[in-house]
Amino acid sequence: MEVHNRWYEDTAKVISFYQGTLTQKEARRFKLDLLRRVAGRVAGFSEECGYCQIFQQEIAQLLQDLGNLSLLSEGARQGHARMIKNAVKHLQHDHKLITKRHYIGLGAALGTGIGVAIGAGMGSVGGGIPIGVAIGVVIGSYLDSRAKKADRVI
Numbered sequence: 001m002e003v004h005n006r007w008y009e010d011t012a013k014v015i016s017f018y019q020g021t022l023t024q025k026e027a028r029r030f031k032l033d034l035l036r037r038v039a040g041r042v043a044g045f046s047e048e049c050g051y052c053q054i055f056q057q058e059i060a061q062l063l064q065d066l067g068n069l070s071l072l073s074e075g076a077r078q079g080h081a082r083m084i085k086n087a088v089k090h091l092q093h094d095h096k097l098i099t100k101r102h103y104i105g106l107g108a109a110l111g112t113g114i115g116v117a118i119g120a121g122m123g124s125v126g127g128g129i130p131i132g133v134a135i136g137v138v139i140g141s142y143l144d145s146r147a148k149k150a151d152r153v154i
Contacts, residue, residue, distance in 0.1 A: 015063070
């Protein structure tokens with residue numbers, strides 16, 4: 001979903017600035033890449049969704065505080081992560097979006113259970129687990145690619 005609105009462009013510039021100035025470890029800790037993707041999705045849905053408008057305000061406030069987050073308490077940093085998590089949950093539940101590699105993780109987990117059953121049928125539980133996981137990952141990656149083509153990935 002290509003977003004062309006002023007708020008998102010300004011937000012993306014600020015996030016890019018922080019990605020350039022913070023260390024990679026800090027950028028990962030503050031989830032700047034995910035924040036950029038969430039901001040793009042929130043901007044795309046904000047015209048028809050009141051919650052997305054609220055998340056826009058929260059993201060703007062978060063970006064104002066981001067320069068000081070490394071100096072702030074652990075509670076403030078957890079608040080940052082909690083806001084992103086809540087925005088992702090909203091996008092997943094209300095707008096039917098998924099996170100990157102969602103189906104691969106789900107497929108691997110389900111494949112483990114299926115692999116145990118396959119292995120029990122073969123007489124070697126340990127031998128069936130890799131087969132089940134491989135099948136789950138293949139199916140999961142297929143579903144992830146379909147979701148990406150349908151533009152449902154955050």
